[in-house]
Amino acid sequence: xxxxxxxxKFRILKIGQSMxxxxxxxxxxxxxxxxxxxPGMGLKLIYYSVGAGITDKGEVPNGYNVSRSTTxxxxxxxxxxxxxxxxxxxxxxxxxxxxxxxxxxxxxxxVL
Amino acid sequence: ILNVEQSPQSLHVQEGDSxxxxxxxxxxxxxxxxxxxxxTAKSPEALFVMTLNGDEKKKGRISATxxxxxxxxxxxxxxxxxxxxxxxxxxxVVRGYNKLIFGAGTRLAVHP
Numbered sequence: 001x002x003x004x005x006x007x008x009k010f011r012i013l014k015i016g017q018s019m020x021x022x023x024x025x026x027x028x029x030x031x032x033x034x035x036x037x038x039p040g041m042g043l044k045l046i047y048y049s050v051g052a053g054i055t056d057k058g059e060v061p062n063g064y065n066v067s068r069s070t071t072x073x074x075x076x077x078x079x080x081x082x083x084x085x086x087x088x089x090x091x092x093x094x095x096x097x098x099x100x101x102x103x104x105x106x107x108x109x110x111v112l
Numbered sequence: 113i114l115n116v117e118q119s120p121q122s123l124h125v126q127e128g129d130s131x132x133x134x135x136x137x138x139x140x141x142x143x144x145x146x147x148x149x150x151x152t153a154k155s156p157e158a159l160f161v162m163t164l165n166g167d168e169k170k171k172g173r174i175s176a177t178x179x180x181x182x183x184x185x186x187x188x189x190x191x192x193x194x195x196x197x198x199x200x201x202x203x204x205v206v207r208g209y210n211k212l213i214f215g216a217g218t219r220l221a222v223h224p
Contacts, residue, residue: 031210042201042216043156050210058211090155097210098144100158 002026006091006104013081013111021076021107023091031094032074033101034058034066036087043090049074050097081111114138118202118215125192126223132188133218135202139183144205146212147176147187151198159187159200192222 004025013019025032030051035043035058045058049068063085065077074093078085088108092101117136125131137145144163148156160169165180173190189196199219203212 033212035214040216042199043214045211045213048211056211059213098161098163098205100146100161101148101156101212103155103157105155 004091004093004102004104006089006107008107009105010108011110013078013109015081015083015111017081018077018079019081019109020078021089021091021109023074023076023104024072025074025091025093025102026072027093027095027102028071029093029095029102030071031097031099032068033092033094034064034074034076035090035092036060036085037090037106038087046076046089078109083111085109086111114204114206114209114213116202116204116213116215118200118218120218121216122219122221124221124223127192127194129192129222130188130190131192131220132186133200133220135185135187135204135215137183137185137202137204137215138206139181141207142180142183142204143207145178145180145185146203146205147185148201148203148214149198150201150217156201187218189220192220194222194224196220197222 033048034046047066091104147159150156162178199217
C-alpha cells in the first residue's frame with residue numbers, strides 16, 4: 001500500500017519556469033490538500049479538494065493552480081516560478097473532513 | 113482566516129521532564145481538532161483527532177485534552193524522551209469548512 005506519493009522529491013527551477021508537482025493516493029480518499037512549509041510558520045494551505053472535479057483555494061493560492069480530474073490524483077502547477085515559491089511542498093489526503101491527514105514525503109523546490 | 117495560536121513557540125526540556133503546550137482556536141462553529149507530530153526531514157503524522165468538549169485522548173506517554181467552549185487544547189508529554197523531539201502542530205476544523213489550517217507549531221527539543 002503506497003499511501004500518498006509525491007514526485008519529484010527535489011527540483012531546481014529558474015525564475016519564470018513552470019512545473020507540476022504530482023500527487024497520487026491509492027486509499028480512495030475524497031479529500032486532498034497541498035501545503036507548503038514556511039520557516040517558523042508551519043504548514044500553509046495552498047489548495048484543497050473535496051472530491052473529483054471540486055477544488056478550492058486555501059491560505060496562499062497565488063501563483064499556483066490545481067486540478068482534480070480523478071479521485072487519485074491532485075497535481076499542483078506553478079506557472080511562473082518565483083523565488084518566494086522556494087519551499088517544501090506536502091500533499092495530503094483524508095477520507096473525510098474530520099479524518100486524519102495522510103501526508104506524502106514532500107517535494108523540495110528551489111527557485112533561483 | 114482562522115486564527116490558530118500555539119504556545120510556546122519552542123521548548124527545551126531535559127530527558128525525563130514532563131511538558132505541555134497549548135493550541136488556541138476560535139470556539140465558534142467548532143467541528144474537530146487535530147494534533148500532528150512532525151519530525152525533522154519527515155512528514156507530519158497524526159496523533160489525535162478530537163471532536164467532543166472535555167475529550168481526553170492518550171497514546172503512550174502523550175495525551176491531549178480539549179475545551180471547545182473556550183477554544184483550547186493541551187498536549188501533554190509525560191517523561192519526555194529524546195525521540196519526542198519534533199514539532200507538534202494543531203489544526204482546528206470549522207463547521208462548514210473542509211480545510212485544515214495549521215498553527216505554527218511548538219518545536220520541542222528533549223536533551224539527554
